[in-house]
Amino acid sequence: xxSSNRFLVAVVGAGPAGLFGARELANLGARVVVFxxxxxxxxxxxxxxxxxxxxxKEGFRKQFRQTxxxxxxxxxxxVVIGSHGDLTLDDLRKLGFDAxxxxxxxxxTKWLGLPGEELEGVYHAKDVVYFYNQLPPFTQKHFRFxxxxxxxxxxxxxxxxxxFLVRERKVEEVIAVVRRGPLEVNFTVKxxxxxxxxxxxxxLDAEIAxxxxxxxxxxxxxxxxKARILAALPKAVPATSNTRLRFEFLTSPVQMHGSGxxxxxxxxxxxxxxxxxxxxxxxxxxxxxxxxxETVIFAIGDKVDEAFxxxxxxxxxxxxxxxxxxxxxxxxxxxxxxxxxxxxGVFVGGWSRKAxxxxxxxxxxxxxxxxxxxxxYLQTLHPRNAHPEAVFARLKDLxxxxxxxxxxxxxxxxxAAEAMKRGLEEFRFGxxxxxxxxxxxLQAV
Ligand SMILES: Cc1cc2nc3c(=O)[nH]c(=O)nc-3n(C[C@H](O)[C@H](O)[C@H](O)COP(=O)(O)OP(=O)(O)OC[C@H]3O[C@@H](n4cnc5c(N)ncnc54)[C@H](O)[C@@H]3O)c2cc1C
Ligand SMILES: NC(=O)c1ccc[n+]([C@@H]2O[C@H](COP(=O)([O-])OP(=O)(O)OC[C@H]3O[C@@H](n4cnc5c(N)ncnc54)[C@H](OP(=O)(O)O)[C@@H]3O)[C@@H](O)[C@H]2O)c1
Numbered sequence: 001x002x003s004s005n006r007f008l009v010a011v012v013g014a015g016p017a018g019l020f021g022a023r024e025l026a027n028l029g030a031r032v033v034v035f036x037x038x039x040x041x042x043x044x045x046x047x048x049x050x051x052x053x054x055x056x057k058e059g060f061r062k063q064f065r066q067t068x069x070x071x072x073x074x075x076x077x078x079v080v081i082g083s084h085g086d087l088t089l090d091d092l093r094k095l096g097f098d099a100x101x102x103x104x105x106x107x108x109t110k111w112l113g114l115p116g117e118e119l120e121g122v123y124h125a126k127d128v129v130y131f132y133n134q135l136p137p138f139t140q141k142h143f144r145f146x147x148x149x150x151x152x153x154x155x156x157x158x159x160x161x162x163x164f165l166v167r168e169r170k171v172e173e174v175i176a177v178v179r180r181g182p183l184e185v186n187f188t189v190k191x192x193x194x195x196x197x198x199x200x201x202x203x204l205d206a207e208i209a210x211x212x213x214x215x216x217x218x219x220x221x222x223x224x225x226k227a228r229i230l231a232a233l234p235k236a237v238p239a240t241s242n243t244r245l246r247f248e249f250l251t252s253p254v255q256m257h258g259s260g261x262x263x264x265x266x267x268x269x270x271x272x273x274x275x276x277x278x279x280x281x282x283x284x285x286x287x288x289x290x291x292x293x294e295t296v297i298f299a300i301g302d303k304v305d306e307a308f309x310x311x312x313x314x315x316x317x318x319x320x321x322x323x324x325x326x327x328x329x330x331x332x333x334x335x336x337x338x339x340x341x342x343x344x345g346v347f348v349g350g351w352s353r354k355a356x357x358x359x360x361x362x363x364x365x366x367x368x369x370x371x372x373x374x375x376x377y378l379q380t381l382h383p384r385n386a387h388p389e390a391v392f393a394r395l396k397d398l399x400x401x402x403x404x405x406x407x408x409x410x411x412x413x414x415x416a417a418e419a420m421k422r423g424l425e426e427f428r429f430g431x432x433x434x435x436x437x438x439x440x441x442l443q444a445v
Contacts, residue, residue, distance in 0.1 A: 007378045008386030010035060010097040012081045015043020016060070016360045017350020017367030018103035019067045024371035025101070026072035030378065031386040033097075034068075035087070036077045038135065039403050039435050040411070041068065043105055044351075045360050047135040050160050050194075054425050060360060068405040074388055076395055077403035078432070083309035086398050089346065095391055098381055099345045099374045102310065102317070102334065103367055106302035106355035110315060116256025120144050121263030125157045125299035132164050139430040146294020147172040150266050152253055153299035154178040154185040161297055162245060163194045170241035174198075175291065177266070179252045179282040181215055181273055182208065182225030192232035197239035203246045204229060211249045214272040218280055248291075252284065256296060265290045301356035310334050310343065315355045317348050325376040332373040347374050401441040414438040 007030045011022045014036035022032045040046055045060040068075050080086050081104070092100055109124045111117055121144045130138035149171050151158045158176055165174050178185065204226065212222035229247065248268070255267040267290050271282040303315030311318040311334075320342040323331035332353060334346040349370025350363040358366075395402045403411075415438070419427035429435045436442045 006383040006386065007031065007098045007381070008033070008096055008388060009374060009378075010081075010092045010100045012100060012102045013037070013043065013104035013350075013352065014041035014064075014075065014077070015103060015105050015350060016045050016363040017105075017352070017370065018043070018101070019064050019367070020364040021101050021103055021349050021367035021371040021374075022073050023067040023070065024368045025374060026067075026070045028371070028375045030375065031072055031388055033074045033076065033388055033391055035079045035081050036075070037080045037104070037107075039077045039432055040408065041075065041077065047133040048129055049133075049360070050163060051133055051426075057426075068408065073405075074391070075403075075405040075408065076391075077408065078400065078436075079395065079398070079402055082305065082307065084307055086400070087394070089309050091394075093345070095394055096387055097345075098384075098386075099347065099377055101347045101349055101367075101370055101374050102308070102352050103349045103370065104305065104308065104352050106315070106351040107305040107308075108303040108312075108315070108355075110298070110301055110303045112253070112298070112300070114253060114255055116258060116263070119256050119258040119263040120261055121146060121258075121293075121295045122256055123295070123297050125151070125153070125161050125297050126302055128161055128164070128297055129157065132168065134428050134430045136430065136432045136435075144262070144295060145169045145171060146263075148175070148291075148293040149173070149295035149297065150175045150177050150253075150291060150293050151297045151299050152177045153301075154180075154187060155299060155301070156187050156191045157301075158299040159187045159191040159195060161299055163191075166195050166198050166243040166245060167240055171243055171295075173244045173246070175293070176245075176247045177251050177253060177268060177291075178247060178249050179271060180280060181211055181220065181249050182222075182229050182247070183215070183220055184280055185228065189231045192229075193235045194237050195245055196230070196232040197236040198241065198243050198245040199229075200244050200246045203244075207247055207249060214250060218273045218275050220273070220280075250282065252282065253296065253298075254288065257290070263294055263296060264292065266293050266296050302351070303355050304352055310346065310348070311336055311338070313337070317352060319348065319353065323373070325373040327369040327373050330369065332370040345377065347377070401436050403436075403439065403441065407439040407441060410439045411435055 009030045011018045011034045208226045250271040251268045257265040270285045270287040274283045318335045319331040320333035320335040332347045334343040349367045
């Protein structure tokens with residue numbers, strides 16, 4: 001018996017974690033079937049990384065193509081797994097999969113439950129990011145990017161969304177609303193270079209002066225805070241708009257106000273810094289004020305999809321607290337806290353293990369480690385012959401086009417030709433229908 005036929009593993013999600021996990025499993029000797037919600041592989045490496053980072057994106061694609069080219073790896077795009085999906089986890093078990101690696105990213109939306117979140121003009125960053133990266137169906141959604149836009153948060157996603165509003169939408173003002181101070185921001189200097197030319201330097205001085213007493217109270221130097229924000233200035237990318245970018249530190253959103261269903265104001269509460277367990281926390285002062293804005297975008301991280309069919313606590317799928325197959329001390333095993341037992345054969349990796357954690361390199365390592373945990377689990381089972389053909393037969397019954405790795409090659413060729421024809425660095429279809437037509441799959445199955 002060929003060792004590559006002994007175990008059949010389903011990988012759910014073809015982002016960096018899933019694809020590097022699939023490669024690891026195939027190299028170890030498993031037969032792997034990757035299911036992906038999106039037509040194209042890549043996850044956030046394709047539909048999150050800022051669109052103008054062509055070289056980086058192409059570098060990732062090259063590695064993903066190598067994985068998909070492996071004979072022991074099948075790819076089925078346009079297939080959603082989960083309780084409300086095309087196939088459930090139970091369906092996968094019935095199809096003969098020995099293990100499932102869930103690497104579906106963090107597709108849930110983390111709302112704070114504030115009044116006014118339903119108003120037009122209030123969005124979560126993930127949806128905006130998917131929109132400007134042209135991931136269907138977000139391409140078809142209407143977004144109201146007004147003259148004055150708030151982005152809540154101080155991570156790299158905040159900076160990416162600011163990048164879009166400053167350079168593409170060229171709005172009048174972008175305000176980053178940050179609950180802690182300038183020394184607690186999370187974005188990297190490199191990312192900030194794309195927008196810092198638009199930063200209102202006078203306003204930054206005023207803002208640092210405003211929050212200086214609270215910073216000093218916790219032993220911080222306000223000038224060090226200013227230096228942290230301005231670290232990107234020496235390599236600032238020249239401005240292409242008159243957008244005014246500014247920060248509101250020590251500020252938390254508390255309510256959105258609107259008129260006729262449209263957002264008109266964001267109400268915020270001022271915070272002070274407080275030291276707790278060695279960390280600097282934001283504590284509300286009760287002082288509230290309002291900002292006149294037409295758009296608020298929450299860039300505060302994501303959570304996993306609660307409807308997927310695995311138990312969720314806080315923002316994460318629950319992991320076995322005492323893993324049978326720990327890798328580097330971490331648990332990759334899905335766990336049911338109601339019965340206090342691991343969910344047999346189901347593993348989580350990448351942003352499905354830890355939502356909004358790290359870069360592509362981190363997801364890659366986590367996917368590989370998750371695959372190692374899966375492999376150790378497989379060694380406890382009786383080897384048997386894998387029958388991936390049954391999977392394709394089942395997918396044919398779904399009544400929708402299913403995209404294979406050969407189809408992806410066709411799509412890439414059509415998009416590359418289109419880019420050349422239009423004189424663009426890159427071209428991508430904005431709807432699933434156009435992609436399916438390009439692959440001649442609309443009448444298929
Ligand atoms: C806006 C933004 C910009 C970023 N920019 C960078 C950057 O410049 N450089 C960098 O290194 N990192 C960047 N990152 C981080 C990087 O994208 C992530 O670390 C990485 O993509 C996470 O990988 P993942 O495989 O865990 O999840 P994801 O990349 O989210 O992949 C999840 C995959 O699962 C699929 N899926 C979801 N649900 C289902 C389901 N139910 N059934 C089947 N398939 C499903 C999705 O279609 C997707 O393909 C960025 C992240 C964001 C949010
Ligand atoms: N270009 C790139 O390289 C790139 C681009 C995008 C994303 N990424 C990566 O993707 C990962 C996720 O990025 P991210 O920006 O989503 O996460 P992040 O770096 O964790 O930033 C989240 C921000 O939201 C704030 N926040 C969280 N909960 C909040 C609340 N209840 N109220 C107000 N503010 C709140 C956090 O503030 P506190 O610090 O106070 O908690 C923090 O400033 C990171 O690893 C990031 O580096 C990389």
